[in-house]
Amino acid sequence: CKPSYKWRRVLLKVSGEALAGDQTQNIDPKITMSIAREVASVTRLGIEVAIVVGGGNIFRGSSWAGCSGLDRSSADYIGMLATVMNAIFLQATMESIGIPTRVQTAFRMSEVAEPYIRRRAVRHLEKGRVVIFAAGTGNPFFTTDTAAALRCAEINAEVVLKATNVDGVYDDDPSRNPNARFHDSLSYQDVTSKDLSVMDMTAITLCQENNIPVVVFNLGKPGNIAKAIKGERVGTLIGG
Ligand code: UDP
Numbered sequence: 001c002k003p004s005y006k007w008r009r010v011l012l013k014v015s016g017e018a019l020a021g022d023q024t025q026n027i028d029p030k031i032t033m034s035i036a037r038e039v040a041s042v043t044r045l046g047i048e049v050a051i052v053v054g055g056g057n058i059f060r061g062s063s064w065a066g067c068s069g070l071d072r073s074s075a076d077y078i079g080m081l082a083t084v085m086n087a088i089f090l091q092a093t094m095e096s097i098g099i100p101t102r103v104q105t106a107f108r109m110s111e112v113a114e115p116y117i118r119r120r121a122v123r124h125l126e127k128g129r130v131v132i133f134a135a136g137t138g139n140p141f142f143t144t145d146t147a148a149a150l151r152c153a154e155i156n157a158e159v160v161l162k163a164t165n166v167d168g169v170y171d172d173d174p175s176r177n178p179n180a181r182f183h184d185s186l187s188y189q190d191v192t193s194k195d196l197s198v199m200d201m202t203a204i205t206l207c208q209e210n211n212i213p214v215v216v217f218n219l220g221k222p223g224n225i226a227k228a229i230k231g232e233r234v235g236t237l238i239g240g
Pocket of ligand 1: 014015016017053054055056057059060061062075076077078079080081082083135136137138139140141142143144145146147
């Protein structure tokens with residue numbers, strides 16, 4: 001009989017920063033390959049995996065807005081295009097090891113990827129394909145964390161798994177404060193009232209309103225992605 005796992009369908013959020021690792025290049029191919037291998041191991045178990053990729057390793061709209069007259073919306077569109085680059089890189093890596101993968105973009109780039117169509121995305125997942133959502137929400141002034149919460153709600157995924165470069169949520173920056181305390185679990189309320197830098201407010205509120213738990217975990221530790229997707233205890237669990 002088939003073992004049962006905690007989640008049936010998950011939304012994995014991979015930030016741009018996590019893709020860069022500690023390399024000076026924008027993307028570390030070792031990281032994309034390790035993501036691909038771990039995702040492959042869980043799709044074989046029948047868990048459906050959708051991914052939202054960030055773009056901060058290439059371009060972050062808020063950091064560039066204002067430079068040489070670049071308005072925020074234009075800067076954000078460049079940021080969204082950056083996420084498409086990451087998505088295509090990740091797709092190519094996944095397919096190189098035999099995982100059927102589709103990229104869907106929030107605005108049309110039909111020569112490069114499918115447009116986002118919710119029902120089609122769900123159908124891909126049901127067929128065992130990985131779906132990578134690119135270009136965020138398609139709107140400036142938002143983040144890919146918000147895109148992750150939004151897509152998760154839309155496709156009825158059960159959890160947002162936020163892969164980062166840190167082990168989870170601390171009460172202070174652990175790289176500066178060795179006494180920073182690690183949180184195993186937090187409520188949405190804790191995150192918003194203590195202003196913990198987990199996700200932006202729009203993203204966490206969307207999760208709260210739709211009762212979507214969020215797991216924040218370190219992508220750099222081998223095995224963590226597969227563990228998080230299988231619902232094993234890893235990182236910080238936010239919910240309730
Ligand atoms: N972005 C946007 N709308 C969205 C998602 C992203 O305008 O719905 C832009 C924004 O400029 C952002 C950039 O894309 O800075 C990259 O996304 P994000 O910063 O969320 O990436 P991450 O921090 O996950 O690498």
